[in-house]
Amino acid sequence: MWPWPSTAQDNWVTVGGDALAIATGYVVGKVIIGPALGAVARKLAQREARLAAAEAEAALAAEAKQATEAAQKAEADKIAAHKAYQTSPEGQAEAAARAAKKQRGAEKAQRHKEEKAQADAAKRQVPVEPSRTQPSRAPNPDAQPRGRRAKVEGEAKKQQSIRRENEAADHAAGADYDVEHNPSVPGTKKPD
Known part of the structure; x- marks a missing residue:
């Protein structure tokens, strides 16, 4: 060792x-x-x-x-096989079908574009309906209003109806409504 x-x-x-x-x-x-x-x-x-x-x-x-x-x-x-397929009858037929499909798509898009242009021209020639904020005809008195406006107009109509009923009751009792209740008329007075 x-x-x-x-x-x-x-x-x-x-x-x-x-x-x-x-x-x-x-x-x-x-x-x-x-x-x-x-x-x-x-x-x-x-x-x-x-x-x-x-x-x-x-x-x-x-x-x-x-x-x-x-x-x-x-x-x-892969590239060689693709080139060989393109030169084959099957590949040429497929390429022709793709070209025809592309041509049909282009024609369809052109037709759609022309139809849209015609529709736009027709819209410009036809008078457009006026908006609701600017009506071209008199409002319909029988039309039912909607929303907040309906509530306000309904309340006004209710008050007007109550006034008419009161006037009718006053006339039926023999009172002159214009003289008794209209202080703007000369020679009348307010009711006591």
Whole structure:
């Protein structure tokens, strides 16, 4: 047993594919013995790690290159197949059908545009109905108003009806409504 103890990190290294078991300063199956064995083993291990990383990187680059070439070939095959289909009778028939459909759509859009223009011209020639805020004819007295206006007008009609009933009652009792209740007429007085 050699008197050069090794550290824990030197207990297992790989040199050129051979396993070196380093324990308490001696090596099994090797003749390289000395005080600098740990440093040499570390350098050899680092070299092996660099070589392995380089090989892995090269393998990955080769795989990526193969994948790129395969994708480019597939895209080229797809384009070639499409061109071949376009030149075939089926592809030409489909292209003709698409062109006819596009032409029909364009004609339909043109007809719609012309019809709309004619309708707009006809609307400009026909007199437009006046709005409700500006009626062109007299209001219908029998029409039923709506909303707040209906409430106000209904109340006014109710008061007018009550006044008419009171006037009729006064006339029936023999009183002169104009003289008794109209202070603006000269010679009349307010009721007591």
